[in-house]
Amino acid sequence: MKQYVYDQSEGSAEMRNLLGGKGANVAEMQRIGVPVPDGFTVTTEACVDAMKAEGVWPEGLWTGVLERLEALEQRTGRRLGDPKKPLLVSVRSGAVFSMPGMMDTILNLGLNDVAVRGLALESGNPRFAWDSYRRFVQMFGEVVLGVPSDDFEHALSMLKRERNVKNDTDLTAEDLEELVGTFKEITAAFAGPDAFGDDPREQLRLAIDAIFASWQNPRATVYRRANDIPDDLGTAVNIMQMVYGNLGDTSGTGVCFTRNPATGVNELYGEFLINAQGEDVVAGIRTPRQLAELESELPEAYAELIATMVRLEAHYGDMQDIEFTIEQGTLYLLQTRNGKRTAAAGVRVACDMVEEGVITREQAVQRIDPKQLDQLLHPTIDPVAPRDLLASGLNASPGAGVGEIVLDADTAERRGKAGMPVILVRWETTPDDIHGVIVAEGVLTAHGGMTSHAAVVARGMGKPCVAGIDGLQIDAQNRTITIGGRTLSEGDTVTMDGTTGEVFAGAMSLVPPRFDEYFERLTGWADEIRTLRVRANADTPEDAERARGFGAEGIGLCRTEHMFMSEQRLPAVRRMILARDEDERLAALDELAPMQQGDFEGILRAMDGLPVTIRLLDPPLHEFLPSLLDASVDVERIREHGAAGNLKAAEALLTRVKELTESNPMLGTRGCRLGLLFPEIYEMQARAIVRAAIAVKAAGGDPCPEIMIPLVGFAEELRRMRELVEKVVDEECEAAGVEFPIQIGTMIELPRAAFVADQIAEHGDFFSFGTNDLTQMVLGLSRDDAEGKFLQQYLEDGVIDANPFQTLDVDGVGAVVRMGCELGRKTKPNIKLGVCGEHGGDPASVGFFHHVGVDYVSCSPFRVPIARLAAAQAALDSTFKDR
């Protein structure tokens, strides 16, 4: 039979998978002699087995809990529900991966109508005892029985009004005793007269059950989805003797980090409240004090805390995030874990620890979550932009954001998904707001500190957050806020700076981030380690320059169609499409040729000495024309309503639009199919590329263009297009009297191309896997149609784990890529293999590409550092297992 329950003394940090993060670390602290309250832990396995059995507990679980409880009662000399020396315990969730605030907790379990009197007597503080009992009834009611919290809050408010007092603390022991009665009535009315029994052991069983169930509550599920945590891990449950930070002025509670989690600087960082319980700090209800101030309040406890922080960081070899409680002068640690930190802080801490000799360079590289680097890539507010400061608050999560203010998470989600940038403004956020935070550009709150829910979640997601903004008022009725004395309506735009804690009226321009020395050092180490090259997708000289600044080693995908879309060029492009014969088409192409050449010259100069892969025209031609509906309406307007315009021209346009409109353009006349139907277009583009290269070279540059033929499915397509391009290259080189070898290759973006990659390789110098289109074809999934619609539903319902357009679908698309690599190399062992889909900037996917033997990935400029780091981590990861 499995062991489902462990005493803290049986555990250690290594048992994280079984005991959860909290349970393992508490056990580890106990093991090395750090003061923690006594207790035991129900394993994640117990939760998983109970889930599998649809809630029925596996054999041995309840007897295991009872055994450990009795042992705890013996060790402490107390008993649950004891009329004299009652044992009170906390019952907390503790998953393998931290999910702050997402699951449920019950405190003060062990109290009933008898034990509360014992507690009052023993503590000499009846008010404390009744307040503890009141809190327990409320928590148990909410968490176990599902009583709406509003019902309790309402009763509390009523009582305060009756007593004519303002704060909870103004209520007396008698008031609270009365309130317990009221709370029990509320509970009975909601869940039946017997729902709230008085047997603490039965209550413990129900509490554990409720925490198991909270693993599957909606906000936890959303959080897991957002953080790529598997749904089948389950949570452990930690049962620990209660300690109290609210037993007077020698008691307190707090949260601290061993280094600054925002900057990474090795300095004291934390907050505390005197005479308070932990919830008060985390929930952001009272604004806490800086940790340094604790020294003057409780010097001994402070000294012990500082020594413990140093010891724990050394022990774990990483920055720690610690929760502590001081009960009447005695320090207890409730939790320690590797601290969440901003990307900048993570990089700084890793670099410092290499310096301090604590970790190696490889460890430093492995320690940074490449996804988190995204944070560093967030823009900041243009320092010279005009500033209209509204208010300041705590700089809870760095970065800048611009968006329309929205006042609740549902609205945020709706507008955000519609593509609107939004800033979520809340009194304080709760775990129920998680779906709004996910889509928001940033979060503003009226309450709460650096360790409030909003701050922690925003930092984890790399979104800016300004918390505790003084004077921020929210009028949910009228959908307005008051900030800095001014009233704004929902939908008004603000700019926020989470790094400084400032909020500004209107939209300010943002500037791209500059990386600091630590970042440069770390990515430098990554470059030494990785073998996978990293290029960028860039269509303009500006993008190319930016990409180079981010460390791109070339351009893997330069799309030429964006150059066609610009307003000055579209008329010529349309003339080309509407041409009645080849002569007219050639005339239009002649207009475009010098513009294209200019584009290419700029890009080749920006990437001097590095390869630039230019893809010839890819999208279907109708993308350059108005829609069928618009063209029809235009004709109608001129014909029927005598609107101004040339009817003949409008009709001709409509006719061509009709001809070109496709029912599935993604699978239509595009890519090299265009090149085969209208060779003069590809010829013009190839000529522009070669001329640009010759011009740049003549000016002393070192241009390295590569020409990429899109959407090849048959070797014969590439053979013909290659012939065409080679002819142009030869002509232009001869005309200029130079030699200029240009590599010609293809995108592998059709499943067929991967299946016949051996045939295609005969005509190509390189392959570039277009994993966006490949995903569409392999999964039969139009990104435009699916992503906002059923794909979202699939993710929410758990049909799939990850959005395949963000993280490569390894089983399907990955298998196609692998086959393409293998068959391509079978024909040409040295064929150059790249990836130019968006997956090139996704760390998990980069790992796959490294292991499958791709030579380079290409991603958007901002993601280049992420790809560099992910590539290094992949090179260090010897555990990679393919399907």
Added chain:
Amino acid sequence: MKQYVYDQSEGSAEMRNLLGGKGANVAEMQRIGVPVPDGFTVTTEACVDAMKAEGVWPEGLWTGVLERLEALEQRTGRRLGDPKKPLLVSVRSGAVFSMPGMMDTILNLGLNDVAVRGLALESGNPRFAWDSYRRFVQMFGEVVLGVPSDDFEHALSMLKRERNVKNDTDLTAEDLEELVGTFKEITAAFAGPDAFGDDPREQLRLAIDAIFASWQNPRATVYRRANDIPDDLGTAVNIMQMVYGNLGDTSGTGVCFTRNPATGVNELYGEFLINAQGEDVVAGIRTPRQLAELESELPEAYAELIATMVRLEAHYGDMQDIEFTIEQGTLYLLQTRNGKRTAAAGVRVACDMVEEGVITREQAVQRIDPKQLDQLLHPTIDPVAPRDLLASGLNASPGAGVGEIVLDADTAERRGKAGMPVILVRWETTPDDIHGVIVAEGVLTAHGGMTSHAAVVARGMGKPCVAGIDGLQIDAQNRTITIGGRTLSEGDTVTMDGTTGEVFAGAMSLVPPRFDEYFERLTGWADEIRTLRVRANADTPEDAERARGFGAEGIGLCRTEHMFMSEQRLPAVRRMILARDEDERLAALDELAPMQQGDFEGILRAMDGLPVTIRLLDPPLHEFLPSLLDASVDVERIREHGAAGNLKAAEALLTRVKELTESNPMLGTRGCRLGLLFPEIYEMQARAIVRAAIAVKAAGGDPCPEIMIPLVGFAEELRRMRELVEKVVDEECEAAGVEFPIQIGTMIELPRAAFVADQIAEHGDFFSFGTNDLTQMVLGLSRDDAEGKFLQQYLEDGVIDANPFQTLDVDGVGAVVRMGCELGRKTKPNIKLGVCGEHGGDPASVGFFHHVGVDYVSCSPFRVPIARLAAAQAALDSTFKDR
């Protein structure tokens, strides 16, 4: 060095690939002692090598020709261009696969200004000599020098007018001598004074070259495409001593078959002309006489011909198509080959030959081209339909057709490709009309016999043809025809019956064919041989019955969406789609449920005892709504122009249409994605199926439904849908108190599904490869968009060899199918594997499916016999090689 030239005496029938069909068979005839003119053959290899070298002859070719020529001159005692005993030769193309009339021929080569006089003297027939020379100058001019034939015809007409005669034969020797002079002037004017030299050896070289080149002329290329003949085979060139059928009344020429090629009956079948050259028969200029009449004209030659026909059929073991010439009483065979025949004739001949002990049943099965069976599937005219007979002609190719008359091949092609059924009406067809014949429903000609070009080509393509229609006049100027004394305009509709030779005014209804005893016998043998099962795709009880009649062993694909499309149901379907909530949707579904159940009952009854695979709803919902354009126009009309209608309803419809409109519906919300979003739809369908099955069983039937979930890409999709369907099955069975196991499987139509077929197989009892969609996804090719457009261009330009929607793309889609089979069987060795794309009725594809280990194919009812035969041939084919 390769041997590029072979004497006829060196060759045999086995050397077909090298000597071409004609060359090999002439050699074979010579070998077995059948009288043929002496000669030699230039190999197909010579042609291929010359093509590769862009026309430059390979070393040894010309010296080889000269050597064999000199040997021929020695054997015959004649010399090319000799002033006394000139040797005259024919220079003919001869490909490996017969391409009648598609390439060029030059006759009478060897004549020049000197030799013509020798021929006149020797033959004692100066008119014959000058006519031969005149013909040579014209053919050489046209074929080698490219002089337009009209120039020559014009000169001939002028001369006849000058001499005031009507027929060519009325011109004297002197007239023809003058005409030779005129022809030479025409040639000189067109191609330069030296183009037409007087050295016959040089002319021979140029003639061989021209025939090489004619392999690549447009009509030959089109023909190869239509008949799946590879482009890189090249043609042989046969140089043979001339014999003359136009040397007076003891000479003649003809074409005959050893059995009736239209019916297969073992009877005399052929045509001849006295005092004529072969061209006159084949080109259909004079209407020839029945072969039997030859007996009275030239009894000895006739007897020898009949004996030779019997001998040749026995020698080749197949029906022969023979060309012969009688020169002054002496019989020469110019060619023999396996005769083209109608499908019905092919089946009859094969069955008879089994009876006669000439071939085995297996050989009989192998001998029929399954594609040709299509012919038998052509409908015939409804015998009780009112008949308005216009005219009768020769029943040149069987079958019936209805269409608008068109007067030239270009118009036929244009209208035919636009989807209009057309009947091509011509004086006589030439190889230049081939593209028109390909798209036409049938062909009518004023001239020509059963062996005329139109007849041969139409029979080969299984299209009806009525030739030699007396009194048919064509007025190309006014685009009208006169037929049976009535005038019709281009675009008027006629009905034709190629089996009877009748042409009717207007459109008559056609009825499906019934198969004769020979067909039943042959397909019966096929059924004994094959292991691959054959099912049909059918959506209605009528289709199911028809399929069963054709030998279908079940239904492999029953689409449920067609049932939704019917006019009475569409309103309920739309209510279902427009439902504002689940209740409204369920109400609409409740309306549809009994209708669906009725459909299924009918189909299950029709397929009693055989499996019926029913696919749950597949297409995107917007297919059941009006188009975006129509819905917009409707709203506009009501709103702006006050048209009648409910604006609110129209707007609601437009809104839903907008929501559902997808940019790539093929890759959108369809298949099981619908089932996951709207489980109630699939639930209704599953319930209707189970209830139908229970009802049919209760009535004593043996229903075998299987439920198929479409568009599965992830195993989880199938797992959930299976759970849903199983729940319904259990509920209904329990309610009815019966046990009814129903297999549940999936289509494999996404590439991903094949890659994870091992995962998917865990939840499916069967796979059905939807090769239509699979082709679209693997090739990234929307059938709707590509087939009329660039795919056509690809086929014409030779980028691809075959339409991948007709013949499976083995390298791409085939590889996906193979992988799906292998992975599926890895998980479930006995999983049932089927194919339900249109490729299931394509013989080449059926071969692939057999060898890859599929259990059954499913195709349209009419193609079931084709698939049965193809499956048997695949079972007999031990040469199958996978890539």
